[in-house]
Amino acid sequence: MDHHFPNPGDQYYNYQPQTIEVMPELNSISTLIMDLGIPACVILASFWFIRFQSIEARKEREQFWAKDEEHDERLLQMVEKSSDAILQIKLSIEQNTAAMREMAAAWKR
Numbered sequence: 877m878d879h880h881f882p883n884p885g886d887q888y889y890n891y892q893p894q895t896i897e898v899m900p901e902l903n904s905i906s907t908l909i910m911d912l913g914i915p916a917c918v919i920l921a922s923f924w925f926i927r928f929q930s931i932e933a934r935k936e937r938e939q940f941w942a943k944d945e946e947h948d949e950r951l952l953q954m955v956e957k958s959s960d961a962i963l964q965i966k967l968s969i970e971q972n973t974a975a976m977r978e979m980a981a982a983w984k985r
Contacts, residue, residue, distance in 0.1 A: 909917050 912920075
């Protein structure tokens with residue numbers, strides 16, 4: 877018993893109701909809205925949403941750039957391989973052309 881009551885029964889019947897805050901965040905938000913006004917709160921919420929979207933867009937762009945760099949590397953490897961194959965084809969055609977010229981020169985004799 878923390879308090880002194882003249883009548884011992886008063887502590888059971890004349891008690892002070894205790895206030896229990898269920899959601900203190902909700903109270904602070906409603907107080908903020910009442911203090912600033914609805915238009916100011918809408919503007920703040922809009923700024924927050926725009927910032928949130930720009931952060932998410934930056935993350936998406938970074939993921940896209942990473943994928944794009946990976947695809948560029950694959951494309952460069954394919955170009956190098958195809959260039960090597962085309963060079964081999966060119967060399968074999970030149971060799972075949974030289975062999976055909978030798979055969980043509982041999983037939984003319």
